[in-house]
Amino acid sequence: MHRSITAAVGAVVIALPVANAAAAAKKKVITSTKTVTGPQAVADRWGYIQITLVVKKTTTIVGKHKKVTRKITNVGVPVYPNHTDRSVFINEQALPYLTQEVLQAQFNPNISMISGATATSFAFEQSLQAAILQAEKV
Amino acid sequence: MVRVEHVMGMPVVVEARDGDVPDEVFDWLRRVDETFSTYKDGSEISRLRRGELDEADASDDVRWVLRRCRELRDETAGYFDIDAVGLDPSGYVKGWAVERAAAILDRAGSSDYAINAGGDVRTRGRWRIGIQHPFESQAVAKVVEGDDLAIATSGAYERGEHVRDPHTGAAPAGILSVTVTGPDLATADAYATAAYAMGPRRAIDWTARLRGYEALTILADGRVLATPGFPSVD
Numbered sequence: 481m482h483r484s485i486t487a488a489v490g491a492v493v494i495a496l497p498v499a500n501a502a503a504a505a506k507k508k509v510i511t512s513t514k515t516v517t518g519p520q521a522v523a524d525r526w527g528y529i530q531i532t533l534v535v536k537k538t539t540t541i542v543g544k545h546k547k548v549t550r551k552i553t554n555v556g557v558p559v560y561p562n563h564t565d566r567s568v569f570i571n572e573q574a575l576p577y578l579t580q581e582v583l584q585a586q587f588n589p590n591i592s593m594i595s596g597a598t599a600t601s602f603a604f605e606q607s608l609q610a611a612i613l614q615a616e617k618v
Numbered sequence: 619m620v621r622v623e624h625v626m627g628m629p630v631v632v633e634a635r636d637g638d639v640p641d642e643v644f645d646w647l648r649r650v651d652e653t654f655s656t657y658k659d660g661s662e663i664s665r666l667r668r669g670e671l672d673e674a675d676a677s678d679d680v681r682w683v684l685r686r687c688r689e690l691r692d693e694t695a696g697y698f699d700i701d702a703v704g705l706d707p708s709g710y711v712k713g714w715a716v717e718r719a720a721a722i723l724d725r726a727g728s729s730d731y732a733i734n735a736g737g738d739v740r741t742r743g744r745w746r747i748g749i750q751h752p753f754e755s756q757a758v759a760k761v762v763e764g765d766d767l768a769i770a771t772s773g774a775y776e777r778g779e780h781v782r783d784p785h786t787g788a789a790p791a792g793i794l795s796v797t798v799t800g801p802d803l804a805t806a807d808a809y810a811t812a813a814y815a816m817g818p819r820r821a822i823d824w825t826a827r828l829r830g831y832e833a834l835t836i837l838a839d840g841r842v843l844a845t846p847g848f849p850s851v852d
Binding site: 578579580581582583584585586587589590591592593594595596 | 732737739746749751752761762769770797822836841842843844845846
């Protein structure tokens, strides 16, 4: 749908110099936003992970010159390995020696090394790569 | 000095803040790979698997490792089982090899280093180590700080390894990762692998009862459960 709108505007611009030469120098900015989705990548035996990117496309037209820029404005993870029952029953009474908190993400910790491994992050990168390639075509 | 090499099928990072990392460290790890690899036809483990070598005739290191693995099978109610699918002690060997590499650094006079073999970390001196976030590749879920740490994580996002419940053959559900820390890295790794294979309910109960080792379990519903002595920051 965004594609057809852009095409219609382009046609108007081509017609402009004929109708009104003065208007040709005017700057016109068209923005559109599109969401692209990477494939569901396998996160090892756990399930699938999928990345969506929201791409803002800005078309700047000055006279006959058209400049297109694309910017990723949001990243989403609509599918991630979480296929299990959220209601896993755990008897809190039986676990007096555990502390409980909610999973959080720290992006800039001051650390030297990481314990863990990579299959989910590998799948994340795969889907992200594919989504970026699609974003370039928006 | 930092050295990174691909050994035993994984990147191994050795960082010494107080000096050089001797060649001997990586020579040792390569020797371990030659002996224990299940991918190398000539390794002792491959020969044992094919029945060409009797366990009684294997080298001291191999016999010691296999004996310890069977002890761990009993300690983990059979959830850490190197005989579940052929003979495969890889889950123990990684941590064991790193502990011995640490001893090489100790003997070389280093007292401030960290070794990371595919997510199994051994440190000497004070270090801050992150625990990989299960979904965010660029993030950590928790930061651990302490002296002389051994930290191993088993989880849904491990590449190459296939942790399964040896009793049912099924991949565990409801649990994303288990991190175990304690005096011995190989034991910590075996405990983490076993707890992960147990699935959420049993893993939580079992890790709460570990002696001398602390655990942090990330569940699929976003809950993070830790034993009180788990050395995390904040």
